[in-house]
Amino acid sequence: ISPQTCTEGFAYDRRARQCIDVDECRTLPDACRGDMRCVNQNGGYLPEIPADPEPPSYPRVRTTAQCILGYTPAEDGTCNDIDECETNSHHCNPTQVCINTAGGYTCSCxxxxxxxxGQCQDIDECRYxxxxxxxxxVPGSYSCSCNPGFILNTDSxxxxxxxxxxxxxxxxACFNTYGSFMCNCDEGFELAADGTSCIDLDECSFxxxxxxxxxxxxxxxxxxxxxxxxxxxxxGRSCEDINECDTGNNTCTTAQVCFNFxxxxTCLDPLQCHSPYIEVSDNxxxxxxxxPACRDKPFTILYRHMDxxxxxxxxxDIFQMQATTRYPGAFYIFQIKSGNEGREFYMRQTSNVSATLVLSRPIKGPREVVLDLEMVTVNNVINFRGSSIIRLTIFVSEHPF
Structure with missing residues (x-):
């Protein structure tokens, strides 16, 4: 503000740096004539006539106050701010918002x-x-949301x-994870394709x-x-034979012998020797x-059983056979005399007095095989030839254990 910008009735105060009212009643000589009293006003002055029972008629002098830009004179002679936003006298862009200020206005967004x-443009909050x-x-705002497995807090x-x-x-079982979860199954189950249910594992198919x-x-x-x-x-996996002969869970009579395999x-009947043979022991x-009826017949028949x-x-090697009595000058021949029609067995001589029965082909059960294993005794010194038989009954189980 300079001294030139102050309106009439105001003077520039350099200390206050603003226009202040001039007291014309003090600065003007004879501001009011006669007995009228001078009354200073904002931007001017008025003569005041003294009270009189019959006041003479004098014209009143009124000075209109002049206000700076942005203000307008009021009825009481003061200056009121002009609301440019209310009176639509602003020059803000249509995209802007008018904000009234003392003596003026500002344009904002x-x-x-x-x-x-000069244009109001949307702030992309997502970018920041x-x-x-x-x-x-969204225009003028933004909206937050969360990934699956999360929820929005109250701060939005x-x-x-x-x-x-x-x-x-x-x-x-369920295990919570950050933003998701995982399912787990008990032992013996596996997770289904849906990721939540459990299906039984068929361990037997493994x-x-x-x-x-x-x-x-x-x-x-x-x-x-x-x-x-x-x-x-x-x-819990292997099968073990039940010995019915030991447990008593069998149907053998007291006269029979229980043989477990x-x-x-099986229940073995008492030994019966057919003529001309006679029994010399239980087996x-x-x-x-x-x-004379025994000529060309085996001297003895010994009954044996195995499983x-x-x-x-x-x-x-499944069975051992050897001579129990030895004679000077004698030698022994071991052979399978009968029962080996399928050629599943053969005799292997292990010494001059012993031999071993060998299983050469697998046998499937259940099956009962009766072999006559013959030991021939030859003594050339006394010109003797005789034989004895072991009648071996083999009980082949149904299963391979």
């Missing part, structure tokens, strides 16, 4: 916009990371993890060697079963050399 080149996760910009900007396990989405005999799948596990005549061993048993029949697992691997 609403929240969510900023002034660029207003949202923690997902952000959608940040996200917090959802504990999906609270809703028990898993069939078995291997045919899981059980020695037969595998039975159960929910979350499996069990091994054994055929009749066996029980499941302590390892793998997976079963041996003899034909006396003095009896054999079905499909046993070969070759296998």
């Amino acid at each position: 609403t929240e969510g916009y900023w002034l660029i080149g 990371g207003y949202c923690q996760q997902l952000c959608a910009n 900007r940040t996200c917090q993890d959802v504990d999906e396990c609270a809703d028990e989405p898993c069939t078995h 291997s045919e060697f899981l059980c020695q005999h037969r595998c039975v799948n159960t929910p979350g596990s499996f069990s091994c079963v054994c055929p009749l005549g066996y029980y499941v061993f302590e390892d 793998q997976g079963g048993h 041996q029949c003899m034909c006396s050399a003095e009896n 054999l697992s079905s499909g046993r691997s070969v070759p296998a």
Whole structure:
């Protein structure tokens, strides 16, 4: 403000740096004539006539106050601010907002916009990371959202993890993770394709060697079963033979002998020697050399029994045979006399007085094989030739164990 800008009735005060009212009553000589009293006004002065019972009629002098730009004179002679925004006398851009100030106005933008080149343009809040996760910009504002597995906090900007396990989405166990969850299944089950339910594992399909005999799948596990005549061993997988002769769980009479084999048993009747043989022990029949009917017959028949697992691997030594009485100058020949029609066996001489019965081909059971193993004694010194028989009954089990 300079002295030239002050309107009439005002003078520039350099100390205050503003226009102040001039007191014309003090500065003007004879401002009011006669007995009129001078009354200073803002921007002028007025003569005041003294009170009189019959006041003479004098014209009143009124000076209109002059206001600076942005103000307008009021009825009481003061200056009131002009609201350019209200009177629509501003020059703000249509995209702008008018804000009235003392003696003027300013043009601004609403929240969510900023002034660029005289125009209000939308602020892209998403560009400046207003949202923690997902952000959608809208004119003058923005909207935050969260990824699956999260929910928006009350501040409408940040996200917090959802504990999906609270809703028990898993069939078995549930583990909450950041933004998601994982399901786990109990032992013996596997996670289905839906990722939440558990289905039973068929352990029996993993291997045919899981059980020695037969595998039975159960929910979350499996069990091994054994055929009749066996029980499941302590390892839960192997089959062990039940010795019916020891447990008493058999149908043999007191006159019979119970013989146990793998997976079963049999009742052996008392030995009956057929003529011309006579019984010399519980398991041996003899034909006396003095009896003419015994000529060309084996001197003795010894009865033996054994068991054999079905499909046993070969070759296998299964029975030992040897001479019990030795004569000077004698030698012995061992051979299978009968019962080997399938050629599953052969005799291997292990010394001059012994031989071994060898299984050369696997035998499938259940089957009962009767072999006559002959030992021929030859003594050329006394011109003697005789033989004895071991009648070996082999009980082949139904199963390979």
